[in-house]
Amino acid sequence: MIADYDGDQLGLIGEIRVADIFRCCRKGLLCLTLFFGLATITAAAPATPDTGGSERVLVLGGTGQLGRAILSELAATNAQVSVLARANSDRTSVEALWPDRSRLQWLTGDLLNAEEIDRALAGHRFDVVINAVRVEDGDIHFYEKIMPPLLRNTQRAGVRQFIHHGAVGAGRNVEKFQNLGWERVPGIFDRLKDQGIGEDLLRGSGVPYTIIRNARIYPPESPATGKAALTEDDSIITPMTRADLAKLTLSCVANAACLNKTFHVQDASLPWPMRRP
Numbered sequence: 001m002i003a004d005y006d007g008d009q010l011g012l013i014g015e016i017r018v019a020d021i022f023r024c025c026r027k028g029l030l031c032l033t034l035f036f037g038l039a040t041i042t043a044a045a046p047a048t049p050d051t052g053g054s055e056r057v058l059v060l061g062g063t064g065q066l067g068r069a070i071l072s073e074l075a076a077t078n079a080q081v082s083v084l085a086r087a088n089s090d091r092t093s094v095e096a097l098w099p100d101r102s103r104l105q106w107l108t109g110d111l112l113n114a115e116e117i118d119r120a121l122a123g124h125r126f127d128v129v130i131n132a133v134r135v136e137d138g139d140i141h142f143y144e145k146i147m148p149p150l151l152r153n154t155q156r157a158g159v160r161q162f163i164h165h166g167a168v169g170a171g172r173n174v175e176k177f178q179n180l181g182w183e184r185v186p187g188i189f190d191r192l193k194d195q196g197i198g199e200d201l202l203r204g205s206g207v208p209y210t211i212i213r214n215a216r217i218y219p220p221e222s223p224a225t226g227k228a229a230l231t232e233d234d235s236i237i238t239p240m241t242r243a244d245l246a247k248l249t250l251s252c253v254a255n256a257a258c259l260n261k262t263f264h265v266q267d268a269s270l271p272w273p274m275r276r277p
């Protein structure tokens with residue numbers, strides 16, 4: 001049932017709003033990168049080998065599976081990368097991606113602990129934040145709790161783009177998916193409500209945002225199909241791989257065409273259903 005969609009094979013619908021460009025320009029340095037990037041970067045393209053310079057990128061959830069895939073792409077760019085992780089997170093696989101440690105900085109903090117986040121991010125400046133965390137223990141107030149301190153620090157740190165990995169069905173988007181049997185999944189509607197609160201806090205923060213809503217994700221070792229694309233059609237739901245998600249994420253870094261947009265991922269090449277990772 002879920003796989004019965006017949007959406008177009010859309011790449012990024014690169015509708016570029018002049019207001020987006022001027023909003024970025026008012027905010028400073030990324031303007032030129034954003035402006036000149038317009039003609040060439042699409043979300044369906046492979047990850048850009050160079051993010052346009054040496055953007056300072058903060059990755060949340062970098063020790064997780066999606067986070068690592070994103071970091072693996074970032075390691076091939078000139079970006080100055082910081083990873084925020086909890087004190088007990090396993091950092092070894094991330095460090096293996098950076099033979100040259102001078103471009104990787106660790107910050108320590110639990111996103112559920114506002115004081116730790118204030119302390120960890122104090123005095124730092126970032127151009128882009130990428131949030132690839134996954135909610136633990138089915139906490140139905142996770143985003144409601146983590147976003148206010150995170151966004152406060154993000155604003156203070158001068159962030160010009162917050163790329164947020166969320167979920168298909170977040171907030172009112174759930175209304176688009178009424179006949180998929182989600183009511184059989186315990187707690188799902190509370191979690192999607194929380195996802196919606198997180199998205200709304202981000203949209204209301206004034207920080208330019210890119211929301212990428214994930215749906216069913218293939219097992220971590222699945223290679224990129226190269227067929228995934230971002231679409232603003234919020235009725236699309238297809239499975240995807242983390243490898244493709246990582247490439248789509250990178251293609252949105254410092255890309256004006258991705259600013260203040262909420263995307264779903266469309267990959268018609270992957271069958272559904274498949275076993276859960």
Ligand SMILES: NC(=O)c1ccc[n+]([C@@H]2O[C@H](COP(=O)([O-])OP(=O)(O)OC[C@H]3O[C@@H](n4cnc5c(N)ncnc54)[C@H](OP(=O)(O)O)[C@@H]3O)[C@@H](O)[C@H]2O)c1
Nearest residue numbers: 061062063064065066089110111112133134165215216217
């Ligand atoms: N629908 C699906 O099939 C499906 C399946 C999987 C994932 N997803 C989505 O894909 C994205 C990433 O998932 P994933 O499976 O790649 O994640 P994952 O491997 O479980 O990694 C989660 C990351 O979040 C971090 N994290 C969790 N709570 C935190 C906290 N309180 N403070 C700081 N960091 C915290 C973890 O840190 P530690 O290293 O310290 O644990 C880890 O780095 C999410 O958007 C998720 O919802 C969807």
